[in-house]
Amino acid sequence: MALLTKSRSKVEYEAPVHLRLLYAGKRLWTGNNRLGLGAREILKALGPGFLVSVGYMDPGNWGTNLAAGAGFGYQLLWVILVSNIIAIFLQIASSKLGIATGKDLAQLAQEYFPRPVVMAFGVTAVLAIMATDLAEILGGALGFQILFGIPLVVGSIMTAVIVMALLGLSRWGFRKVEYVVIGFVSIIGLAYVYETALLHPSWGSAAFHVVVPQLSSGSIMVAVGILGATVMPHNVFLHSYLSHQRLSGPEAPLTERRQVLRLAKIDTIAALNVAFFVNAAMLVVAGAVFYHHVNANNLDLSTAYISLIPVLGTFAAIAFGIGLLASGLSSSMTGTLAGQVVLQGFFHRSIPVWVWRTITLIPALVVAALGIPTVQVLVISQVALSLQLPFTIVAVIVLSCRRDLMGKFTDTRTITIIHILLALLITALNVWLIYSYLPL
Structure with missing residues (x-):
């Protein structure tokens, strides 16, 4: 715990007006009412987990699942x-941190860590979110190109404008954005x-490969790519912010x-299990259509939909494009929110949405104008996330162990050990992933 040399600030945090408007979340507790765990309360609680879950279905995941299915079947x-x-x-650890303290990860890091650590943490977090947003904007632009033949440059601008319009719904309550x-x-x-x-895939074979681990020659790197990019830093920051917005006050x-934590766990588990089934379906489709039929090395998001047409028909290719467009738009929305949370928490800078x-649109326009392959952009963005992720995970673990901060919500020794093992696994896999892309 040597990093924790800075005492807790006594200055109460207040988000800037534009950020408070951007997330005027649905309060689950309004004073004297008793919050239960019935269907009505659970439905009210759904939202933050689904906002986070889109990060697990973003264009980067589409590319990875496509490579896994096309190269190795199920x-x-x-x-x-x-x-x-x-x-x-x-994600539950991140949510608990926000609910226990009433503050998000960026604020807590700024208060409890030494200034050099805060600066390194904050700068890398901003860069990681920008890299994530680059891939997500291009994913939306690619969806427009697949569906309407719109050039990537124009599609990138359209994606950014639509995202801003959808986030503008928060003026009438952020629940509207959650519904979107x-x-x-x-x-x-x-x-x-x-x-x-x-x-009509072989469900028996698919179920077998869900529960029976197997690796073959050449599949290790793809598996590392899936695992190494599992948790993205912006999701951790965003969830710690969204979760405490459901409280009645500081x-x-x-x-x-x-009670809010119990509901947050239900929300998170439900949303991420939806993400699991979507990702599994992506891999199953890729495995059934492309495995042994298409050279996986020549397949990416910009060509996969064409290969679907002879097998599944035009409507399946259109469904692919619609899904990719929805993925790019939704993940770009959450990336924008996360950028606001990180900038305010670390640097107290109130940059309008x-x-x-x-700012985050410019790199996407440059990439689209230069004609850089989208797969290469996705790889670069994942490497950027890999470099930052250990900072984020270690910060969550260290803060969650502080009894003076977390009180009754302090992690038990068992949970701490599990989190440390997961952090070591993800960090090792990310180091391996980075190493695999280094020129030798």
């Missing part, structure tokens, strides 16, 4: 299951339900915090 389905379990543990994101998640899921219904009683959106 063999790596178990990797998606393991990835989902890891994600649930870490849940709608996008539904679209992605329905696109793959439609494609799997057309395929002085919320312990009983309320415990449209300015941040413009």
